Amino acid sequence: MTVVKQVSPQLRVAVIGAGNVAGHLAEALARVGCLAGVWSRNGNHASSIAAPLNVPGGAMSDLPRDLDIYILSVKDDAIPSVSAVIGPVAGIVAHTSGTVSMDVLVRERRGVFYPLQTFSSNRQIDMSEVPFFIEGSDADVSETLMNLALCISSNVRYAGSDIRATLHLAAVFACNFTNHLWAIAEDILRREAGCSLDVFAPLLHETLAKAIECGAGISQTGPAARGDIHTIKKHLQRLDGLREKIYQIVSQDIMNNNQN
Amino acid sequence: MTVVKQVSPQLRVAVIGAGNVAGHLAEALARVGCLAGVWSRNGNHASSIAAPLNVPGGAMSDLPRDLDIYILSVKDDAIPSVSAVIGPVAGIVAHTSGTVSMDVLVRERRGVFYPLQTFSSNRQIDMSEVPFFIEGSDADVSETLMNLALCISSNVRYAGSDIRATLHLAAVFACNFTNHLWAIAEDILRREAGCSLDVFAPLLHETLAKAIECGAGISQTGPAARGDIHTIKKHLQRLDGLREKIYQIVSQDIMNNNQN
Incomplete structure (x- = not known):
């Protein structure tokens, strides 16, 4: 992990929350010496993140009021209420959500600090x-x-709510839906070939690398891209329910795109 | 690239074809000293693969008849006719297709030599x-x-036509359809956020790594997995045509799976 840049003067940052995003952000901020501590509604979870990083941690009642930045990393719905619990502070309060407006933080110095990644x-x-x-x-x-x-990152941009909404919509297609298609493939492989998704690992890594490097649109392959109606029919005979519909409709969209 | 194992006695193998699969197989076979040459209907293409590998190459009329294995790496539809051009040989004739039956090769010693990868x-x-x-x-x-x-590989298994058909169906979901979803995301990002799929690279690599390591089914995230109807409605308002239908139907299938 590379430390990209050191700010000067050093910012003192609170992470508020105890989930996966909070944990990963706290670790990254500790690494560059900016982490003042970790606090959450359930103080125990925050303490368990803070302890190995050698910073203070605990319940919201212990939150210092003189820090530079409060990063609020909690579930979307909880952002307004946790912001209210922080109360008045001179520092910036920013949330980490890709979908929520900055303005649910009802305070003068507010912002968004959104890392585009899936954290476990x-x-x-x-x-x-x-x-x-x-x-x-x-x-x-x-x-x-x-x-x-x-x-903490070399890849930082400004983005208003419109751009974040667009990123989120695109990420649902690129990440959530693709994962579901892998889950369908995983199920077919397990039931009908007795193997796991692992057997596709080299194929999938190469498909992704090619899509990112060359562009996904021009990298399209497969029966629909070739207009191979014979194979498409054979595949549809082996499917039913929503899987059959997904196969039909995605194939149709690929064929339409290739005609353009 | 690792040489996994050396056969003994050394097999003498012809690659027949001049496409991407033929080129990559020829290179791998040359590396382990098994490549007798590359031949194709258009001898020029085969020669251009053979020359840098320092093996003979050219038109089918020059194909030696005394080799151990003839790997037929041509388009699915061309397999029977190219097999016929080879004529009678004592060696094995095998094709590299994931979808075609072994029995289109009308000869006694026939087989399938199918590499599950996308080649460019x-x-x-x-x-x-x-x-x-x-x-x-x-x-x-x-x-x-x-x-x-x-x-040439550490990852080799037996698989009859049924298993190959299953692999192919699963690969269409896992590889071709996911690539199309990346193409949709790429288009949304370009039109509405002025950026390329590149911005999703860390997210997509991590999503794929997690799906392979932990299983795609249990790794599912996103609005549909959370049952977040509000976000789903907002996203559907921004889509139309087949994209709207793909969003609806894949979300529905994710929600159905999560109820199981």
């Missing part, structure tokens, strides 16, 4: 490559959050 | 990790093709 408790993430999208209530807030993000 | 002319592939699926007309043919595959 048991998986290491190289934060220096994670794209961060920043929004601020004024130029000074934006610049401060940009500088903080640049401490 | 301009991309290096680590053949030692590519899964090979082998079928043979008898035990001796199967064993010979297995041994050849084990020279």
Whole structure:
């Protein structure tokens, strides 16, 4: 993991929350010496993140009021209520959500500090490559959050709510839906061939690498891209229910795109 | 690239064809000293693959008749006619298709030598990790093709036509359809956020790694997995045509799976 840039003067940052995003952000901020501590509604979870990082941690009642930035990393629905619990502070309060407006934080110095990545408790993430999208209530807030993000990642941009909404919609197709198609393949492989998705690992890594490097549109292959109606019919005979419909409709969209 | 195993005695193998699969197989076979040459209907293309590998290459009329294995790497529809052009040989004739029956090769010693990977002319592939699926007309043919595959990959299995058909169906979901969803995301990102699929690279690599390591079914995230009807409605308002239908139907299938 690379430390990309060190801010000066050093920012003192609270992470508020105790989920996967909070844990990964706290670790990355501790690494660059900006983490003042971790606090959450359930103080125990925050303490268990804070302890190995050698910073204070606990319940919201112990939250210091003199920090520079409060990063609010909680579920979307909880952002307004947790912001209210913080109460009045001079520092910036920013949430980490890709979908929620900055303005649910009813305070003057507010912002968004959105890392575009999927975080799990048991998986290491190289934060220096994670794209961060920043929004601020004024130029000074934006610049401060940009500088903080640049401490932990080399890939930081400004993005208003419209752009974040677009990123989220595109990510549902690119990430959530593709994962579901892998789950369908996984199920077919397990039931009908007695093997796991593992057998596709080299194929899938290469397909993804090619899509990112060359563009997904021009990298399309397969029966629909070739207009191979014979194979499409054979496959549809082996499917039913929503899987049959998914196969039909995605194939149709691929064929339409190739006609353009 | 790792040389996994050296066969003994050395097999003498012809690659017949001049496409991407033929080119990558020829290179891998040359590396382990098994490549007798490359031949194709258009001799020029075969020669251009053969020349840098320092083996003979050219038109089908120059094909030697005394080799151990003839790997027929041509388009599915062309397999029967190219097999006929080879004529009678004592060696094994095997095709590399994931979908075509072994029996379109009307000869006694026939087989399938199927590498489960997507090949492009301009991309290096680590053949030692590519899964090979082998079928043979008898035990001796199967064993010979297995041994050849084990020279170039550590990941080799027997698979009859049924298993290959299942792999192909699953691969359409896992590879072709996921690529199309990336193409949709790519288009949304370009039109509405002015960026390329590149911005999703860390997210997509991590999503894929997690699906393969932990299983795609249990790794599912996103609005449909959470039952977040509000976000789903907002997204559907921004879509139309087949994209709207794909969003609806894949979300429905994710929600159905999560109820199970």
